[in-house]
Amino acid sequence: MRRNVAIIGCGQSKHGRRTDVSQCEMVAEAVWAAIEDAEISPEDIDAFAVGNMQGFGGIAQPDLVFTDFIAATGKPVQRVATGGTVGGSVAHLGYYEVASGMYDIVLAVSWEKHSDSAEPGATTGLLHVAFANLSYMMKMGMDMRSFAIMGLAGAAAGVSAYQAAQYMARSGCKIEHYDMVAAKARRNAAKNKYAHLKWPGCTADDIAKTEMIIWPMRFGHVCPASDGASCVIYASEEAVKRLKVERPVAWVKGLAAYADEEADQGESYQGTGVVDYSDQIGCIISAMKAYERAGIKDPRKEIDMAEIYAPFPHQELMFSERLGFFEDGKAWIAVEEGVTEIDGDFPICPSGGVNATNAIGSSAMQRVVECALQIMGKAEEHQVPKDVRNAVAHGWGGQLQFNTVMVLGDSPKRK
Amino acid sequence: MRVAIIGYSQTKFEYDVEMTREEMVFKTAKDAIESAGLTREDIGTVISASTDFLDGRTISNCMLIGATGAYLKDETKAEEDGMYAVLYACQRILAGIHDVALVVAHTHSWIFNPHQVSVYMLDPLFDRQNDLLNDITLAALQAKAYMKRSNATEDDLALVSVKNLKNASNNPYALRKMPDATIEDVLNSKIYADPIRELMVAPPCDGAAAVVVASEDFAKKYCENPVWIEGIGNSCDAYLRDRDLSRLVSLEIASRKAYDMAGISDPYREIDVFEVTERFSHQELMIHEGLGICGDGRGANFIRMGITEFYGDCPVNPSGGALSGDAICATGLVRLIEVAKQIVGEAENQIDGVQRGLAHAQWGLCAQKNLVFILGGDYEA
Numbered sequence: 001m002r003r004n005v006a007i008i009g010c011g012q013s014k015h016g017r018r019t020d021v022s023q024c025e026m027v028a029e030a031v032w033a034a035i036e037d038a039e040i041s042p043e044d045i046d047a048f049a050v051g052n053m054q055g056f057g058g059i060a061q062p063d064l065v066f067t068d069f070i071a072a073t074g075k076p077v078q079r080v081a082t083g084g085t086v087g088g089s090v091a092h093l094g095y096y097e098v099a100s101g102m103y104d105i106v107l108a109v110s111w112e113k114h115s116d117s118a119e120p121g122a123t124t125g126l127l128h129v130a131f132a133n134l135s136y137m138m139k140m141g142m143d144m145r146s147f148a149i150m151g152l153a154g155a156a157a158g159v160s161a162y163q164a165a166q167y168m169a170r171s172g173c174k175i176e177h178y179d180m181v182a183a184k185a186r187r188n189a190a191k192n193k194y195a196h197l198k199w200p201g202c203t204a205d206d207i208a209k210t211e212m213i214i215w216p217m218r219f220g221h222v223c224p225a226s227d228g229a230s231c232v233i234y235a236s237e238e239a240v241k242r243l244k245v246e247r248p249v250a251w252v253k254g255l256a257a258y259a260d261e262e263a264d265q266g267e268s269y270q271g272t273g274v275v276d277y278s279d280q281i282g283c284i285i286s287a288m289k290a291y292e293r294a295g296i297k298d299p300r301k302e303i304d305m306a307e308i309y310a311p312f313p314h315q316e317l318m319f320s321e322r323l324g325f326f327e328d329g330k331a332w333i334a335v336e337e338g339v340t341e342i343d344g345d346f347p348i349c350p351s352g353g354v355n356a357t358n359a360i361g362s363s364a365m366q367r368v369v370e371c372a373l374q375i376m377g378k379a380e381e382h383q384v385p386k387d388v389r390n391a392v393a394h395g396w397g398g399q400l401q402f403n404t405v406m407v408l409g410d411s412p413k414r415k
Numbered sequence: 416m417r418v419a420i421i422g423y424s425q426t427k428f429e430y431d432v433e434m435t436r437e438e439m440v441f442k443t444a445k446d447a448i449e450s451a452g453l454t455r456e457d458i459g460t461v462i463s464a465s466t467d468f469l470d471g472r473t474i475s476n477c478m479l480i481g482a483t484g485a486y487l488k489d490e491t492k493a494e495e496d497g498m499y500a501v502l503y504a505c506q507r508i509l510a511g512i513h514d515v516a517l518v519v520a521h522t523h524s525w526i527f528n529p530h531q532v533s534v535y536m537l538d539p540l541f542d543r544q545n546d547l548l549n550d551i552t553l554a555a556l557q558a559k560a561y562m563k564r565s566n567a568t569e570d571d572l573a574l575v576s577v578k579n580l581k582n583a584s585n586n587p588y589a590l591r592k593m594p595d596a597t598i599e600d601v602l603n604s605k606i607y608a609d610p611i612r613e614l615m616v617a618p619p620c621d622g623a624a625a626v627v628v629a630s631e632d633f634a635k636k637y638c639e640n641p642v643w644i645e646g647i648g649n650s651c652d653a654y655l656r657d658r659d660l661s662r663l664v665s666l667e668i669a670s671r672k673a674y675d676m677a678g679i680s681d682p683y684r685e686i687d688v689f690e691v692t693e694r695f696s697h698q699e700l701m702i703h704e705g706l707g708i709c710g711d712g713r714g715a716n717f718i719r720m721g722i723t724e725f726y727g728d729c730p731v732n733p734s735g736g737a738l739s740g741d742a743i744c745a746t747g748l749v750r751l752i753e754v755a756k757q758i759v760g761e762a763e764n765q766i767d768g769v770q771r772g773l774a775h776a777q778w779g780l781c782a783q784k785n786l787v788f789i790l791g792g793d794y795e796a
Contacts, residue, residue, distance in 0.1 A: 002511035022540065047649075051494065053473060060468040060535040061495070064779045065654050073657075074668055076649035077784065078503060081467065081494040083474035089491050093503065100509035102647075116539075135471065135526055136435050259461075259480045259490035285487055293512065398477040402490075 004237040004412035005098045006249040009038025010369045012194045013111075015228030015357045023057050023113045024066035030229035030362075031070045031109050038233040040243065042071035045233070046103035049094035050110065051080045051087070052361030057113040070109065084309065084397020086110055087230060087365030088257065088404025091393070094234050095252050095406075104239040111229030112361035156311070157222055159400060161214045163277035164314040168216060170278055171329035173317065175216045179204040180335050181313035182221050182355060188342060189352025191381040194366075196226040196357040216314075221355075223311035228359035230366040237412060250372035253390070254294025254407040258285040262399035278314075283322040283396070283403040291324070294407040296390065299324040303407070304388045305347040305374060307367035309396040311354045316340075319394060320348055323405070347384045350374070364395025364404060371408045418505045419634035419641035420790070421515075422451025422627035423752045428590040428740035431525050432621040436470070439623045441482040444519050447625035448484070452637065458627070459513035461485035464493045464500040464520035464744045468535055471527040483519050496520065496692075497624060497748030498776035498786050502647060504628050514633045521623035522743040529619040529743055536780055538654065550694070550780060551616065553655065555608035557781045558697040560661035562610070567700055567715035569610050573601035574718045575696035576614045576738055582725055583735025585763045588749075590620045590740030615696040615738075622742030624749050642755040645771070646677030646789035655780060663698075666705030666775075666785040673773075674707075677789040682773070683708045686789070688757045688766050689723075689731045690750035691775040693738060698782060699723075699731065702775065705785070725764045733757070733764035747776025751788055758792045 011033030013026050021029065035042060048070070050063040059065060067073045078097065082089040087110040094108030164178070183206060186199035199206070210220035240249060260282030287299070296302045306325065310316035317331040325346060326334055334340055340348040349355070351370040354363045371391035373379040388410070395404035424446035426439055434442075440463075448455060461483050465475045476492040479485075489507075493500035497520025504516035522529075533550035537543040561567060577596045584594035593600070596614075604613040634641040648669035652658050670682070679685045689706070693699035700714030708729060709717050717723050717731075725733035732738075734753040737746050754772035756762040771791045778784040 048651075053467065054494070055467050055473050058535070059539055060466065060532055061779060064536065064651070064783050065538050067651055067783075068653050068657055072651055073653040074650060074665065076669075077651040078499055078649070079494045080491055080503070081474075082492050083477060092491065096503065096506040096510050096512075099512075100506035102506060102509065257489055257491060258487055259485050261480055261486055262477055282487065289489070398474055401477065401480065 003099050003101060005095055005234050005252045006237070006240050007232045007252065007372045008235045008240060008245055008249050009034045009233040010372050011037055011231040012366065012369060013229045015194050015226045015359055015362065016196045017115050018113065018227035019115055023059065023062055023116060024069045026113060026227060027066060027109060027111045027229045028069040030111065030231040031107065034107065034231040034233050040105065045071065045075065045105050045107045047076040047097050047106045048072045049078055049090050049097060049106060049108040051090040052111050053081060053083065053086060056360060057116045082397060082402055084360055085257065085364050085395040085402040085404045086361045086397065087363055088395025088406065091232065091365055091368045091406060092255055092257060092404060094232065095255060098234045098236050104236045106234045107231065108234065109229060109231040110361040110365045112359040113227045114225040114359065115227050157217065158214065160312045161217050163400060164216050164312060166276050167278040167314045167318050171332060173332035176204060177317065177332040177335055178216065178221055178313040179207040181316050182207045184341065185349060185353050185355035188350050188382055189356035192351045195352045196224050217312065221313050223355050223358040226357050226359040228357065228362045230362045230369050232365070232369060232372065248376045248410065250375040250408045251412045252406060253409045254290040255405060256286040256289035256293065257402065257404040258282050258289060260401040262401050277400050278318050280318065280322045282401055283319060286403045286405040287323045290405040290407050296407060303390045303392055304386060305350065305384055306392040306394065307349055307351065307353065307370045308394045309354050309364055309367060310349065311358050313355060315396065316348060316353070319396065323392060323394060342382060343385050350379065350382045350384050367393040367395060368406055375408055375410050416509060417631045418508050418628055418644045419631065419638065420626055420644065420755050421629050421634050421638040421641050422447050423625065423755055424450055425588055425624035425745070425749055425752055426622050427588050428620045428622040428742055430590065430620045432523070436521060436523050437479060437482040440479055440519055440521050443623040443625045444483050444517060447627050448517065451627040453515065453627065455484045458484060458488065458515050458517045460489040460504070460507050460516045462491055462493060462500040462504050462516060462518050464495065464497040464518070465522060466494050466744065468532045469522050469527060469529060469743055484517065489513065495778045496746065496776040497744055498751055498774065498788065501626060501628060501748065501751060502649060502786065505644060505647065508628065508630045515627065515629045517625065517627050518748070519623065519625040520745040520748040522745060523621045524619035524742065525621060533780060551611060552608045553781050554695040555611045557660045558610055558695065561697055561701055564661045565712035565714060567697065569602065570598055571700065571715040571718055572610060572615055572696045573598040575699045576601045578718065578724060579732050579736045579738040582733050582764055583739030586735050586739060587763065589735045591618050592739065611695060617694045617737040617741035620740050620742050622740065622745050624745040624752060626748065626752060640759050641793060642758050643791045644788060645791045646673035648672030648787040651784045660781055663701050663705035663782055663785060665783065666702065669785045669787045670706045673787040673789050679789065682706060683729055686771050686773050687769040688733065688754060688772040689729065690734060690753045690772065691732060691736065692747050692750055692777045693736050694741065694777065696738060699736065725766060730766055733762065733766060747786065750774040750776060754790050758790060
């Protein structure tokens with residue numbers, strides 16, 4: 001039987017270039033903030049869910065090094081890692097640990113410390129994703145054409161540039177719309193004390209003045225490589241009662257993570273690679289299933305705001321359509337009308353989003369944290385003025401193929 | 416509600432295998448689904464287990480969506496042993512969101528030497544910089560500490576290897592088989608770090624394993640011979656220098672939890688077979704103590720008296736264990752499969768009348784994390 005599960009506390013470390021702390025200290029910063037926010041003691045925690053992209057910080061299984069820092073010694077710890085979605089996957093794992101009835105209170109934390117690797121950001125390139133397959137090619141004599149395709153893909157920004165162009169072709173939007181979305185992210189981030197790239201009062205014109213890196217992507221469109229950690233604490237409905245939590249909590253109503261085929265390479269040796277990267281069928285199905293599990297029929301009406309995983313501005317437009325908030329190819333009209341601003345009718349990424357702060361492992365978890373804060377009314381300066389009853393936290397990753405969707409609400413009721 | 420194992424498969428463990436990861440994973444996943452009598456459409460969620468460092472690439476699951484059959488399915492990846500992925504699959508089923516889950520674990524050791532990866536598991540600021548530690552030298556420290564605390568000798572360590580490598584000779588999936596092994600063979604094999612010899616180290620290799628788990632309702636409806644998961648215990652210890660290396664405290668916690676869940680008070684009498692992950696031979700003796708099947712410091716008595724032989728009172732690793740082949744992420748999952756096989760009567764070194772078995776997986780340096788599953792047959796129904 002599925003139990004009702006609530007988020008009773010959230011914590012974030014400050015995000016940015018954190019050379020002042022070690023990976024252990026940075027994660028502990030978020031964990032202890034969450035424990036304080038939940039008003040529990042570390043002994044109350046029954047189990048842990050952890051995850052990051054271990055290559056980016058240079059430690060294999062880093063959680064094993066700092067179990068003491070996060071009060072996990074002697075407790076059950078489970079680890080997941082799925083690329084950009086890892087924060088979302090950890091959030092899902094923590095939910096399932098409680099929903100299964102196995103544990104009552106679970107702490108889920110995910111993080112990234114890019115500045116620890118010798119070349120920050122270099123490991124995020126697709127060449128590293130493909131490295132092992134290059135070894136197979138050398139060993140087994142696979143064709144060099146596959147090699148060429150991998151080389152052409154470039155890093156995450158490279159492959160997303162194809163996606164941005166494909167999205168423009170399908171929706172008819174212009175680069176100016178990308179400028180508007182990026183400016184909104186920088187502007188909102190200025191109100192968020194944990195964010196990385198802040199630019200108070202940033203306008204689309206400011207972004208338009210930045211250098212074109214790879215068409216249609218300008219320097220101002222690209223996310224930073226941040227360091228940071230995000231954490232939530234889940235409790236079952238019984239535990240919420242037992243702990244006598246009176247303040248507002250955020251209930252998890254539905255979640256899903258349906259995987260698509262990887263975006264490139266498929267064509268040459270796996271058969272069914274995705275041709276149009278802006279299709280995002282995985283996201284459409286994940287949203288459909290999450291809404292079904294949450295009892296939501298009309299997402300545009302029933303959901304009040306969303307935190308979308310969009311390191312690049314076209315993805316905010318694209319995913320807001322795939323998540324069912326706008327019609328396919330029409331999100332840019334909503335941006336022109338100011339619908340997605342903090343004080344708009346349907347605020348998207350009031351925290352500044354991944355475009356302003358991207359500590360890979362932390363990013364998708366931060367979307368969950370931000371949605372929970374909005375529901376609890378604790379988002380401070382970037383709290384949206386409207387009532388938030390339901391919110392959607394989205395994560396994206398893999399080779400443009402993984403999506404995590406979580407619907408949070410202010411009451412445990414599902415229709 | 417209970418969860419059942421309704422299908423499983425594994426590949427032969429080899430080194431430098433002439434197969435891509437995708438081919439190997441595809442074959443194992445397909446075999447497991449077929450052994451459950453299902454098709455891909457019946458699977459609700461897919462959880463794979465592998466790690467980015469061992470796989471030598473970032474997002475190690477991203478190119479396996481086709482191979483695992485996870486295309487347009489609720490998918491995720493546990494970044495540790497496959498048995499942890501089974502734990503997650505159980506949680507997904509118990510939450511009532513899915514009925515059937517496929518778990519696939521795989522490692523190709525030739526891509527990136529796992530002993531090298533162990534160096535990256537060290538604290539980067541001090542332990543890694545001093546250039547003295549890796550999984551083998553740490554195992555040597557642990558073995559010395561354990562031998563000092565208990566009555567175990569180097570001969571006992573060698574005897575564990577002899578027993579497991581003999582058992583492995585009947586196992587068609589095993590990599591290292593030595594039907595005629597002697598204590599002298601083990602002690603005369605190449606010394607790695609005193610007292611650890613080559614034949615006391617689980618040989619890293621290439622392999623994959625998969626299981627299909629299902630909810631109680633589904634298993635009763637569609638499976639003739641389900642193996643029930645009766646108890647689960649999971650615990651993580653502190654990092655190296657913050658714990659007593661000569662004891663597996665997290666295993667003590669994990670096993671007690673699993674016994675409680677399964678209603679076991681005397682594991683020695685109530686469990687018929689044990690399959691454990693001993694990355695080094697001394698760890699098997701430490702695991703006896705951690706599991707509470709022998710007294711403190713008496714692990715070695717068990718091996719000397721032949722109690723843990725497959726014909727003994729308390730068989731441990733009749734399949735040959737990790738010492739017969741270690742495809743890192745698949746190793747624990749294979750232990751689970753071997754116990755399931757013993758229960759349905761399909762094992763190579765079959766033990767008579769197995770009703771209940773214990774499978775153990777470890778993760779981290781010096782077995783920092785331990786996970787215990789208790790499996791049982793359909794005798795209750």
